[in-house]
Amino acid sequence: MNYLFPHQYKKIGLMVLLPSILFGIGVIITDFSPEFLDIKIKFVLSETPFSSLNNNLLNEILGVLIILSGLVVAFSREKIEDEFIEKIRLESLVWSVYVNYILLLLALVILYDFDFLFFMMFNMFTLLIFFIVRFNWQISKLKKTSFDEK
């Protein structure tokens, strides 16, 4: 039991993750918010209960898509998920948690108000992204350097 998805899911996850990230960055840059996704939301859990606010659902949808597909890409088995691959997976996970929290610590100290909030928006996804990049980079490095000697 190692809590991993089947290998085939990795491709499906990537097909959702990459467009979602690109679209998400586009949305941030252009401030795109299509009218049909505007809804009125009643807050139950807030300082002023049952107040309401107009919200565009696009960023919520993209956030959910990036997190779910990111999890699937990060935690799908490799074609042959053996003990050595598992070790690389663990090392990459430790590495990405360190990097993510070092950045978060820096941001905590040097960024304030909306700058910090803007950083936190990315920080929701960076742990997964760092892990995915580091793990796959390590695996591809192995594939390149290990040639078959008779």
Next chain:
Amino acid sequence: MKNNIKVERARNDMTQAKLAELAEVSRQTINAMELSKYVPSTVLALKLAKIFGREVQDLFELEKIDWK
């Protein structure tokens, strides 16, 4: 830990890919073990010994740096 995987593989005229297939691991794992970059689990060590028809001690040997 030193190992004789490469020697045994040559003796049995086996490619890394073939050995990987028999041991049910990836070729990268075989390569990493031959380069002493990875120490296999007991299960994998026993599997390799069985594939070559040897004892585990014939394949793997402790080194001084393993004691600390």
